Amino acid sequence: MNPKELNSNDPVAWCPGCGNFGIREAVKRALVELELEPWQTCFVSGIGQAAKAPHYIRCNLFNGLHGRALPVATGVKLANPELVVIAEGGDGDGYAEGGNHFLHALRRNIDVTYLVHDNQVYGLTKGQASPTSDSGMKTRTTPSGSRVPAFHPLALAVALDGGYVARGLSNRVAHLAALIAGAVRHPGFALVEILQPCVSFNRVNTGQWYRERVYELADEYDPTNRELAFDLAREWGERIPIGLFYRSSRPAYPLPVPAAPPSGDTFRFLLETLR
């Protein structure tokens, strides 16, 4: 398979230069690397520009409610444990409207991959503050600068002993694709938080802003060291680490094991009793 086979014909609503394009490319490459055919996966998304992403690749898609991608993904996974389930959405979607679900998905550790496109702003609704807007950031609803500290999803995920906790950058496509592939392989809840410039509504955290700050965790970094992961997850500002921060050995949420299909006799018996 090559990534082009995963293209969809839907007209794309994103602005030219949007970080979403890099993320989409990384997702496609990860699927190719994992040798996952479209019928083997189900994408679940909420509402927002980020949540449109699965429309723009060839895949099964459940485009649900704003903020509710994770509970829907949980339902999909429990109904059909064989499917690879990937939830996808923005920072507003996942950390504000869906914040409670995020907490419990981490705690539950069900085998779902969660890709959060984090542009630190509400894009679809045209530029209001999001939970990850930096303190002091001016947006359409924080005209004199946000008064609350930004939410740090990775720190929360590590604190809750989340299954797989990673951060990528939208235009480091190869690095991001590897993180996504690792997330899908991980047998438990996997968060890939993806830093992404929004060219229309975030004039602060631009591509350049990220480029100047982002650094990759070293090869010898040990993602099982929770204390260190917690410290790095809180590193933000001058330097911003990306990579796999933390991997937990906690068991994943048990999935239903399909009962053996009824033999011919049982089937006939059932039919008789139901008649």
Next chain:
Amino acid sequence: MAKVLMKGNEAIAESGIRAGGLCYFCYPITPQSEVAEYLSRRMPEVGGAFLQGESEVAVSNMLYGAAGAGVRCWTTSSSPGISLMMEALSYIAAAELPCVIVNIVRAGPGLGGILPSQGDYRQAVKGGGHGDYRCLVYAPSSVQEAVDLMPLAFDRADRYRNPVLIIGDGMIGQMMEPVEFREQEFPSLPEKNWATDGCKGRKPNVVNSLYLNPVEEEQLNRKLGEKYARMERDEVMFEEFNTGKPYRALFVAYGTTARICKTAIKKLAEEGIDVALLRPITLFPFPSERLNELAEPAEFLLSVEMSMGQMLEDIRLATCCRKPVHFYGRQGGLVPSPEEVADEVKRLLGSAKGDR
């Protein structure tokens, strides 16, 4: 005061402030985010509180809290966001607390679209949340009327200790019209001696909606029922158009569609066809009495809505189906044109009489 040209959403925001709504909570959603954006700038200037919540569930409970604490508080949202507020709304009604909720309705169900709709009529008028409660529901049909209804809504919320809804469609929120902020006089209101605002010098106040004793719960329901009956007696508002002379048909329409019906009425008059309009301004209480009187001389009634026909049910109920009640609507964010509506009247006049 001179008229100023304002976008509906911003005019609603300004009017809310002038009505004393100094505590405002929001969560962004199209097509009403401009209310929040405007208030994020304006509230600090007037010493009010502005807070963007993490969800509409949070916002509606912030409202519950602020209402219980006795201040004039409000929120604005659009259909999917309003759905998330329905739980709190039921509790607010049960606890008899005043607040104002503006719904700039967009097309549904589900995520739907962002264009104007009137698909939330039932949700607003028949409940939406659980249990036996009602909200006073106002439906402005112009930016000026939306501006004028804000102070009234806050007054009535306080007077009845009840949530008040303002239902505007996306047209009202998005269009620019000249508006004037008129000073309105209201009789003085009783003191909010029930508010959880600190209990110095009096016994503590409790906000609660739990009544495990069925007798007490029944008492609450009856008390609420009496309140809603008082609203039905005293709060009905409507506008009549072209009812002063004989007419063959009667439009019933609210909000944007009422404006369209007025244009259709003028077009029809040019062709010698007289049609009148009853425009409910309050959707609850519904102007049933006047509707019955106005229905009398008409051959039929035509409900024009941007939905599949929701107010239609109330028209039939109010008139006990004594006259044929027809429906014309557009859905999905499409707005009926005056021509379409006029053609429908002509078609109905031409078709067999008395068909239901």
